[in-house]
Amino acid sequence: MTHWSSPPDxxxxxxxxxxxxxxxxxxxxxxxxxxxAAVPPPDGVLETxxxxxxxxxxxxxxxxxxxxxxxxxxxxxxxxxxxxEGDGREEQWGRLRREGVVPGESGRIELRxxxxxxxxxxxxx
Numbered sequence: 001m002t003h004w005s006s007p008p009d010x011x012x013x014x015x016x017x018x019x020x021x022x023x024x025x026x027x028x029x030x031x032x033x034x035x036x037a038a039v040p041p042p043d044g045v046l047e048t049x050x051x052x053x054x055x056x057x058x059x060x061x062x063x064x065x066x067x068x069x070x071x072x073x074x075x076x077x078x079x080x081x082x083x084x085e086g087d088g089r090e091e092q093w094g095r096l097r098r099e100g101v102v103p104g105e106s107g108r109i110e111l112r113x114x115x116x117x118x119x120x121x122x123x124x125x
Contacts, residue, residue, distance in 0.1 A: 014064060016040075017035055021071070022069055024074075025116065028073065028101075029109055029115060030075075031055075031074065031077050031111070031115075032082075033054070036054030059082070
């Protein structure tokens with residue numbers, strides 16, 4: 001059994017991730033896991049392995065994304081900005097707020113309200 005710490009063809013995987021993220025419309029967010037679900041497992045990677053690592057691989061792809069990818073529209077599964085203070089957290093929140101995405105009372109983004117579902121090209125739920 002092969003264990004993967006990164007996709008076998010990182011450049012191809014990253015390009016597929018960025019393609020999905022580019023489709024997230026302004027005023028909507030998606031999650032690392034949802035992006036992973038929209039990208040098929042790379043050749044040679046078992047679905048169970050991909051389920052375990054896919055969201056992390058998406059996160060790594062987002063760190064390397066080109067300037068035309070709306071990176072700020074990807075959040076974690078709890079609707080939280082994953083960046084730490086000083087790492088672009090305030091910039092991400094600023095970009096989201098300018099697009100009309102505001103945190104709920106919990107300080108998290110309400111995914112039922114702002115979430116975007118790649119599979120259907122629309123709001124979640």
